[in-house]
Amino acid sequence: MPYDPSAFPPFAVTVDLVVLTVRRHALCALAVRRGEAPFQGRWALPGGFVRADEDLSQAAARELAEETGLRAHDPDSPAQDNGAHLEQLATYGDPKRDPRMRVVSVAHLALAPDLPAPRAGGDANSARWAPVEELLQQGGYGRDGEQAAPLAFDHAQILSDGVERARSKIEYSSLATAFCPTEFTVGELRRVYEAVWGVALDPRNFHRKVTGTPGFLVPTGGTTTRQGGRPAQLFRAGGATLLNPPMLRPEV
Amino acid sequence: MPYDPSAFPPFAVTVDLVVLTVRRHALCALAVRRGEAPFQGRWALPGGFVRADEDLSQAAARELAEETGLRAHDPDSPAQDNGAHLEQLATYGDPKRDPRMRVVSVAHLALAPDLPAPRAGGDANSARWAPVEELLQQGGYGRDGEQAAPLAFDHAQILSDGVERARSKIEYSSLATAFCPTEFTVGELRRVYEAVWGVALDPRNFHRKVTGTPGFLVPTGGTTTRQGGRPAQLFRAGGATLLNPPMLRPEV
DNA sequence: AGTGTTTATCGTCAGGCAGACGACTATGAT
């Protein structure tokens, strides 16, 4: 059977980003305000079309840089620089997910340390970090008394999937360090786990666990008191990516 | 900015399937022989174009049924009928992955019990179950002395990712039962783990573990001697999908 | 200077689970 270009329907392909960070003890996601129909004025996940000569991961990295200024890690290289972790999440292709046309969106998950205010084309009003609970709740009112309209398109589902991926992945990998600055303390890392999982962890058992896992943390020699209290040792992320045995998420 | 249909490049979107099963103590994948260029005559993963009115999971289920006759489970329903497990794996969109045009492929992973010979349009010579090692090795010769040419396109990468997903997922979920018929013995389930992981497991510890995990296995009351030796109890898959604590894959 | 507060860090102890492995049971094959 010869190749027939009319044998398949054309699609638009986009990348959407779930960019997560931890701010003020809460798991937050980057949201942008839509300036055009459909869903004009509603919050959405950042994203855009994949270009003709671009790989999917390249498109995701480009969108991430445009929205946050972050460079993405190559997932295969050691996590040494200050870039964000970026990985493919899932692909969403319901025929009705975009009322204009057939769009397949390849969602990606990015984890970033706490950043300064987002810059979206210089318009501070069109992008923000919002707690994921606020973005995912149906109805109700957000922190500023603003009506919490649901996210545009199927972005609530995408965000929910991304959060669940992050929650499970910090169990068995060292990914939680992607939420931390280059140097961090055990307590700061513990507060990441507490924010992402929404639970309280025992500081003593947590300290024993993370410092006892080979390759997870590397002491830098320095200390800090930026959290108050007794000075804490500073660490960098070690080379290990898989934690064995994993961190255990407390029961419900 | 108004909606501009020329603002994005058109893509073809396909689904490719990694269909795994366990045959003769080996993890096998379904491969089809390509009848047309490019890669004519080479083995490839089954797959096809997503239709204009179809969701991605629908397209994957349709392709699975066309290739194997299996109906796919709804991933949210209990695994009671004899359908196969089907889940989205990852999406591959390198601009050069198909020399003809820009194709984005949404790969799916299917796990099936041992099946009769595959039927691909009635042509028994164009589809087969092959051990994944054989499909993934570069060069060398397969079981029948046939030159083991690499899989077409980037299908070796897709297959490799699918196998890795299956290997890790049977650790913390009850998915290994998807490789078994409706009723199975503990020994048969253990041989599934051994084939997928490529290791030997202690039959006594394995028996203690799986029968002691609540909701994993439900005894049917029957017994069988189809494996020889002492009659073994028959079980069905229980309702539990997540195993906590997980099965532990032995160290390398 | 002393006291309280906060955070970090070390230790102890009991319970649970996994790996190693012995022992016994119930079939079919020779």
Added chain:
DNA sequence: ATCATAGTCGTCTGCCTGACGATAAACACT
């Protein structure tokens, strides 16, 4: 009858975790 094969039940030991006590080192008060 004996053997080979597979299944099932126990035991023991070591490791890890959760629960918690205790100490250390900073800062903010008074």
